[in-house]
Amino acid sequence: MKYIVAIIQPGRLAAVHEALVAIGIEGLTTSEVQGYGRQKGKTEVYRGTEYTVNFLPKVKIEIAVPGDIAEKACDAIKSAAETGKIGDGKVFVLDLDSALRIRTGEIGVAAL
Numbered sequence: 001m002k003y004i005v006a007i008i009q010p011g012r013l014a015a016v017h018e019a020l021v022a023i024g025i026e027g028l029t030t031s032e033v034q035g036y037g038r039q040k041g042k043t044e045v046y047r048g049t050e051y052t053v054n055f056l057p058k059v060k061i062e063i064a065v066p067g068d069i070a071e072k073a074c075d076a077i078k079s080a081a082e083t084g085k086i087g088d089g090k091v092f093v094l095d096l097d098s099a100l101r102i103r104t105g106e107i108g109v110a111a112l
């Protein structure tokens with residue numbers, strides 16, 4: 001199993017959600033977060049200016065998926081989240097050791 005953490009532009013959440021549902025993802029978690037990447041929150045960079053760190057609003061999406069679905073899920077996120085502009089976000093993929101559905105006690109892929 002893999003745990004996918006995607007940081008995207010808030011305005012792309014609906015499209016990414018739709019794309020994930022379309023490939024059969026049955027559960028996900030989202031949260032409103034703030035962050036910055038290489039541009040340190042600046043959308044324009046001028047030579048010689050001193051950078052000030054500005055946290056920009058982003059949406060974090062977290063999904064636990066069977067290992068063989070991870071690549072498909074990342075592709076779906078990329079396609080739906082991409083505007084081609086700086087700040088489109090990142091996708092991180094982590095190994096997931098275990099999962100448990102509390103109601104039934106199911107574990108592993110059956111718990112997803």
Ligand SMILES: Nc1ncnc2c1ncn2[C@@H]1O[C@H](COP(=O)(O)OP(=O)(O)OP(=O)(O)O)[C@@H](O)[C@H]1O
Pocket residue numbers: 007034035036037038039040056058085086087088089090
């Ligand atoms: N190394 C990182 N670790 C954790 N979160 C990150 C990291 N880099 C970026 N993020 C998160 O992703 C968001 C979007 O980052 P962003 O797309 O601007 O990255 P970038 O490397 O600057 O790429 P780009 O050049 O396309 O802007 C950030 O606001 C931050 O929340």
Ligand SMILES: [Mg+2]
Pocket residue numbers: 036037038039040086087088
């Ligand atoms: Mg950036």
